[in-house]
Amino acid sequence: MPKEIRDSAILNPAAGxxxxxxEVRRQESLLKAEGLQNxxxxxxxxxxxxxxxxxxxxxxxxxxxxxxGYAAADVMNKITPADISDPExxxxxxxxxxxxxxxxxxxxxxxxxxxASRGIEDIYELTYIRKDGSRFPAVVSVTALRDDQGxxxxxxxxxxxxxxxxxxxxxxxxxxxxxxxxxxYTRSLIESNVNAMxxxxxxxxxxxVNKQTEALTGCTRDELIGAPFKNYFTDPERAxxxxxxxxxxxxxxxxxxxxxxxxxRETVVSYNATTFYDRDRRLQxxxxxxxxxxxxxxxxxxxxxxSAYARSLLEASLDPLVTISAxxxxxxxxxxxxxxxxxxxxxxxxxxxxxYFTEPDKARASYQEVFSEGFVRDYPLAIxxxxxxxxxxxxxxxxxxxxxxxxxxxxxxxxxxxDRKKMEEEIRALNAGLEERVRRRTAExxxxxxxxxxxSYSVSHDLRSPLRSIDGFSQAFLEDFxxxxxxEGREDLERVRRATQRMGQLIDDMLxxxxxxxxxxxxxxxxxxxxxxxxxxxxxxxxxQRDVQLNIEPSMTATGDPQLLRIVLVNLLGNAWKFTSRRQxxxxxxxxxxxxxxxxxxxxxxxxxxFDTKYKDKLFVPFQRLHAxxxxxxxxxxxxxxxxxxxxxxxxxxxxxxxxxxxxxxxxIADLHASIPTREEQR
Amino acid sequence: MSNKIILLVExxxxxxxxxxxxxxxxxxxxxxxxxxxxxxALEYLTATGKYAGRVAADLPQVxxxxxxxxxxxxxxxxxxxxxxxxxxxxxVVILTSSTEEPDIITSYQLGANSYIRKxxxxxxxxxxxxxxxxxxxxxxxxxxxxx
Numbered sequence: 001m002p003k004e005i006r007d008s009a010i011l012n013p014a015a016g017x018x019x020x021x022x023e024v025r026r027q028e029s030l031l032k033a034e035g036l037q038n039x040x041x042x043x044x045x046x047x048x049x050x051x052x053x054x055x056x057x058x059x060x061x062x063x064x065x066x067x068x069g070y071a072a073a074d075v076m077n078k079i080t081p082a083d084i085s086d087p088e089x090x091x092x093x094x095x096x097x098x099x100x101x102x103x104x105x106x107x108x109x110x111x112x113x114x115x116a117s118r119g120i121e122d123i124y125e126l127t128y129i130r131k132d133g134s135r136f137p138a139v140v141s142v143t144a145l146r147d148d149q150g151x152x153x154x155x156x157x158x159x160x161x162x163x164x165x166x167x168x169x170x171x172x173x174x175x176x177x178x179x180x181x182x183x184x185y186t187r188s189l190i191e192s193n194v195n196a197m198x199x200x201x202x203x204x205x206x207x208x209v210n211k212q213t214e215a216l217t218g219c220t221r222d223e224l225i226g227a228p229f230k231n232y233f234t235d236p237e238r239a240x241x242x243x244x245x246x247x248x249x250x251x252x253x254x255x256x257x258x259x260x261x262x263x264x265r266e267t268v269v270s271y272n273a274t275t276f277y278d279r280d281r282r283l284q285x286x287x288x289x290x291x292x293x294x295x296x297x298x299x300x301x302x303x304x305x306x307s308a309y310a311r312s313l314l315e316a317s318l319d320p321l322v323t324i325s326a327x328x329x330x331x332x333x334x335x336x337x338x339x340x341x342x343x344x345x346x347x348x349x350x351x352x353x354x355x356y357f358t359e360p361d362k363a364r365a366s367y368q369e370v371f372s373e374g375f376v377r378d379y380p381l382a383i384x385x386x387x388x389x390x391x392x393x394x395x396x397x398x399x400x401x402x403x404x405x406x407x408x409x410x411x412x413x414x415x416x417x418x419d420r421k422k423m424e425e426e427i428r429a430l431n432a433g434l435e436e437r438v439r440r441r442t443a444e445x446x447x448x449x450x451x452x453x454x455x456s457y458s459v460s461h462d463l464r465s466p467l468r469s470i471d472g473f474s475q476a477f478l479e480d481f482x483x484x485x486x487x488e489g490r491e492d493l494e495r496v497r498r499a500t501q502r503m504g505q506l507i508d509d510m511l512x513x514x515x516x517x518x519x520x521x522x523x524x525x526x527x528x529x530x531x532x533x534x535x536x537x538x539x540x541x542x543x544x545q546r547d548v549q550l551n552i553e554p555s556m557t558a559t560g561d562p563q564l565l566r567i568v569l570v571n572l573l574g575n576a577w578k579f580t581s582r583r584q585x586x587x588x589x590x591x592x593x594x595x596x597x598x599x600x601x602x603x604x605x606x607x608x609x610x611f612d613t614k615y616k617d618k619l620f621v622p623f624q625r626l627h628a629x630x631x632x633x634x635x636x637x638x639x640x641x642x643x644x645x646x647x648x649x650x651x652x653x654x655x656x657x658x659x660x661x662x663x664x665x666x667x668x669i670a671d672l673h674a675s676i677p678t679r680e681e682q683r
Numbered sequence: 684m685s686n687k688i689i690l691l692v693e694x695x696x697x698x699x700x701x702x703x704x705x706x707x708x709x710x711x712x713x714x715x716x717x718x719x720x721x722x723x724a725l726e727y728l729t730a731t732g733k734y735a736g737r738v739a740a741d742l743p744q745v746x747x748x749x750x751x752x753x754x755x756x757x758x759x760x761x762x763x764x765x766x767x768x769x770x771x772x773x774x775v776v777i778l779t780s781s782t783e784e785p786d787i788i789t790s791y792q793l794g795a796n797s798y799i800r801k802x803x804x805x806x807x808x809x810x811x812x813x814x815x816x817x818x819x820x821x822x823x824x825x826x827x828x829x830x
Contacts, residue, residue: 457783461751464780468803469697475805476704497805504803511782 047128047138047159050145053152055080055109067138067161069131080109081157086127086135093124113155116142125162137162193289196259196269199276201285204229204243216269216290218262229288234258234266246273246286256293268294317413320383320393323400324353324367324410331409340393340414342386353412358382358390370397370410383414392418449518456514463507471500502635509637512567513622516644521561528556528565528602532590535569539577548580553591556602558669564645571642572604572665578632579663580608598652598668607662611655619655642667687744687820689715692724692760693778694752701805702747702778705812713820716743721755724748725763728770742773745819748795750779750786758789765794772826774819 041048047064051057057079060072068084075084082090087107094107097114105114115122123141130136138159145154190197196212209224217224217232224232230239235258242255255271273288314321320337322330333348341348341356354363359381366379375398383391397412474493482490532552540546558565573588580586587607595601611619611626618624622640646653650670657663689706693699699717706715718724724746726732730739746764750757757777764770776797777790790798799815802808 457781460783461780464801464803465695465698468780468801468805468808469695469701471803472697472701472704472805472808476701501804508782515784 045160047157049081049157049159050154051080051109051157052154055082055113055155057081058154064159067130067136067159068128074131082109082112084129085112086129089127093126112140112157113142113144116144116155117152119144126159128159137166139165196290196292197288198224198229198290199285199287200229200243202247202283204240204286207285213290216259216261216267216292218265229286232259232261234260242271242273242288243286246275246288247283250275257290259290267292268297319416320414322348322353322412324412326371326407326409328353328364328367340383340385340391340416356383358384366395367397367410367412370399370412371407374399380417381414391416392421452514453518456511456518459507460511464504467500467504467507471497471504474500506635506637509635509641513637513641513644516564516567516641516648519561519564519648521564521648523559523561525557525559526562526565528558528569529554529590531562531566532556532569532573535566535573536588539573543577543581546577546581546586547584548577548586548588551587551589551591553589556590556592558602558649560649560669564648568642568645568667569604571638571645572667575638575665576604576606576608576663578608578634579610579627580606581632583608593666595666595668598666601652601666601668603664603666605662605664610657610659610661610663612659613657616655616657620653687713688741689713689820690718690724690727690743690746691715692718692721692746692748692752692757694719694749698749698801701808702812705809706816708809709813709816711812711816711820713744713816720753721757721760724752724760725755728764728773729767739769742770744774744825745823746773746775747778747815748775750777750781750790758786758793761790761793761795774823774825776815776819778815 041059041061043061044063044066046061047067048059048061049057049064050059056077057075058077060070060075065071070084090111091107094105094111097111098105101114101118105111110117112126113122121141121143123139126138126140127135128138139162140157140159143156143158144152145156147153190208190210193210194212196216197208197210198206198213199208200206206224206227206229209221211221213224214221219227219232229243230236233239239257242252242257245252245255251272251274253272255273257269257271259267259269261267269290270293271288271290273286276284276287278284314332314334317334318336320340321334322337323332325331330348330351330353333345337348338345343351343356352360353367354360357363363381366376366381369376369379375396377396379395379397381393381395383393385391393414394417395412395414397410399407400409400411401407474497478485478490478493485493529552536550536552540548569590573590576588577586580588587605589603589605591603593601593603609627609632615626618626620639620643621636623636625634625636627634643653646667646669651668652670653665653667655663655665689711691699691702693702703715706713716727718727723733727734727737728739728742728746730737748757748760752760755763757779761775761777764773764775771794774796775794776799777786777795778799778801779786780801781787782800787798797819799811802811
């Protein structure tokens with residue numbers, strides 16, 4: 001038996017080992033520990049395996065037998081603890097120790113006891129393999145056994161079954177993992193939030209922030225944590241007050257603050273914040289989330305501005321404006337409404353719209369019509385002022401709708417027509433007066449006209465008869481007594497006859513002038529070219545000896561009284577004929593021309609005697625003549641008659657001419673130019 | 684032709700004289716009855732009053748009727764004639780100084796057969812009377828009531 005084994009055998013008196021000489025020397029001290037040793041060795045909860053210095057198992061206690069399933073006899077002096085250990089773990093341990101201690105260590109028993117062999121207490125985990133091949137985790141404590149000289153004579157490996165602890169550990173690990181997951185999840189929640197979040201301690205010192213807060217403040221997480229929360233706002237006192245408010249009220253909502261970032265950028269945010277506690281309900285601090293409301297603020301600002309604008313529009317209106325609900329209650333009014341009713345705004349709002357009119361039923365019907373038709377136009381009502389004064393108005397109203405097209409109410413605008421009504425009254429009175437005056441004037445005119453007609457009739461009959469007698473009896477005298485009358489006397493009588501005939505002509509011309517004035521107009525489209533040709537033909541027939549080259553523009557028309565237009569042409573062409581009578585070959589033309597001042601005008605041009613242009617204003621004055629009777633006979637009424645006929649068509653007549661250079665007479669027919677085709681159109 | 688009577692209704696003696704002279708000068712030798720106003724003209728035609736003894740059926744060949752007459756005007760005479768079946772078809776020539784349109788229109792509306800304005804110039808007047816006589820006393824076939 002090797003010496004080491006014998007020595008170690010001494011340690012186990014129960015094994016009934018034979019003791020050697022050295023053993024005897026140590027007997028006493030060993031015996032002192034005997035009770036403890038026995039207790040340890042016999043403990044079923046510990047596996048106690050003792051080996052010799054080489055590792056061969058010398059002692060294998062009851063605990064080891066139970067744990068590993070080997071009988072002591074199976075292993076003693078046969079195998080080392082390495083043989084019942086997980087070989088891979090043994091190899092790993094050898095590698096690790098080699099690295100740790102800087103010496104090559106054999107992956108075998110040496111790896112299990114190397115540290116202990118160097119006097120280092122060594123406890124480690126190891127997987128033991130049972131006899132049946134199953135495994136269990138064990139915690140092994142290794143101690144080197146030495147003799148009196150300190151030489152290692154063996155090793156004691158005390159192991160405990162670590163299965164339960166291992167399980168607990170695994171569970172713990174899982175719990176830890178779950179905790180970590182949970183924390184990660186929570187963090188993610190915080191970080192993924194679009195709102196800036198911050199936690200502070202009860203003194204307002206920042207303890208945590210998310211990335212949004214970093215972005216909002218332009219400061220890093222490290223900078224923020226530990227700094228006072230209030231430092232990052234334009235109004236630190238208000239920020240501090242917010243924290244205090246949370247602490248006292250447990251929470252705040254929609255607390256607006258303006259964050260000032262490191263670069264000076266300001267952001268309006270709305271804070272929601274609550275206090276938070278640990279498991280023991282101890283206050284930990286404040287958890288605050290900030291929403292960027294800059295845009296919302298701007299939108300709200302715009303809304304406010306636009307509603308202020310709308311308001312000012314409403315107020316600027318001088319017309320009373322009201323909005324009415326579907327129930328007919330006034331929901332809003334402008335200043336003009338207050339003025340019109342004499343009732344203050346607060347009192348008007350909520351009242352029945354129809355209450356403020358002299359005819360409430362009619363007023364009610366008006367807004368009911370708006371709700372059914374969508375609008376009313378110029379609905380007449382009368383507003384009763386608090387003082388009793390009545391204002392006549394015309395209502396214009398329409399429904400107004402929300403974005404979705406739901407009718408919200410009616411906007412009604414009243415127009416004060418009191419003045420207009422008064423004016424209408426005045427105009428009506430004025431008109432009545434005017435009509436009366438017109439009636440009177442018309443009666444007067446009719447009377448005058450009747451007188452004029454009677455006069456004309458009288459002239460026509462009575463003035464001509466004596467002339468006919470003078471002429472007739474002068475002729476009779478000459479016939480009956482001519483032979484006994486001297487030549488001179490016959491000439492005198494001829495003068496009497498000529499004067500009589502001239503008088504007759506004057507009367508006829510004056511009657512024509514009067515008739516042109518009195519004639520009732522029968523306006524129709526008239527072919528002026530045809531009319532001119534007809535008149536010219538008559539003139540040519542009356543004086544067939546004349547050589548007049550006539551040029552009539554074709555297709556001239558005018559809308560007027562054909563008889564008066566005929567008188568115009570008779571006069572103008574007659575004049576042209578008369579004043580070209582000294583020409584061997586006369587030229588007369590009738591046409592249209594675009595006059596810069598009068599527009600489209602007719603003209604009659606001749607190359608006859610013409611006239612002195614300085615007297616042209618006298619041309620159209622009745623009885624005014626520019627030529628001697630002997631030269632060109634006439635009464636001086638023809639052009640006046642022509643002018644009157646033209647005037648009756650709302651037209652103008654004028655003339656151009658030079659002595660012996662011919663004359664051109666122009667006339668227009670007012671507002672009838674359109675019916676006269678231009679030369680261009682004729683082509 | 685001598686049995687054909689002309690009724691001249693004319694108040695102006697100058698015109699009567701000139702007309703008779705013109706008829707004479709034109710060799711129109713018919714009997715001319717002159718009525719000095721409308722009333723007298725109607726009395727003649729209906730054989731009443733001053734002409735109560737006259738045979739009413741003996742009507743003139745033509746009536747030369749002035750318009751402007753004392754008592755009963757020319758247009759009223761014409762109206763009365765046209766209303767009376769006996770004189771309804773009797774040819775009536777208005778011989779007047781008037782050229783007023785209403786006179787002309789009314790005359791024709793009331794059934795005048797012709798409207799002649801007395802020319803101022805006596806030579807023209809002569810010519811007018813000549814043609815008038817030629818037409819109404821020679822050319823024109825009078826309605827059968829005269830017989």
